Amino acid sequence: MNGTGVYYLASAADKVFMPPTSMMSLLGFENTQVFLKDLLDRLKVEPEVHRREEYKAALAPLTGTGFDPAHRENLTSLLQTLYNQVVGDIAAARRLTTSAVEAAISAAPLLPSMATNMGLLDGLLYRDQVEDLLLEQLPAEMLRTFQLQQQKQPQVMARGAAEQLSAQLKGPRVSLQRYAVATQINTQWSAMFGDSSSNSSSSTTSC
Secondary structure, eight states: OOOHHHHHHHTTSSOOEEOTTOOBOOOOOEEEEEEOHHHHHHTTOOOOOOOOSTTOOTTHHHHOSSOOHHHHHHHHHHHHHHHHHHHHHHHHHHTOOHHHHHHHHHHOSBOHHHHHHTTSOSEEOOHHHHHHHHHHHSOHHHHHHHHHHHHHOHHHHHHHHHHHHHHHOSSOOOOOOOOOOOOOHHHHHHHHHSOGGGTOEEEEEEO
């Protein structure tokens, strides 16, 4: 599971923490394309596609069984641009060199201790520890108000304690992110139509 986007967002914060039992999946980017020509041929469906130039590949999945050179070059260039931007921004935010960030991506997935040693994290804390850290930064009056709110609305406050604490602070903001489980398109395709390997083909380009 690729956590590059989540960490990219987190790197803009003043402090970045992860639970000691987690894993940093700073894996870079890839694009996986499902090509449906074989399936359409089996169904005797012939798509009508008008392709103006070789780099106009929006409908290539309907007419091909893999990346043609222009299509691959196009996607690779896009991924490389995104990769360079993300690496540069993370390096600037974390005060690292781009080479150090690229080394971390090449070594990923990273144990939290490794990520900390490489300068990607400021420490290893569980969610409740981050919330305690926030509480310590609240002025006494705000802390009393927050504690009263907790007593009146324990369920609501428990769900968003860190976010509400962060909103009351003057200065650093804290966002607690969880990785979302992404279901790959091939898995969905198999569930609907059976084994995708017999009906379609897929190719991947990455950087």
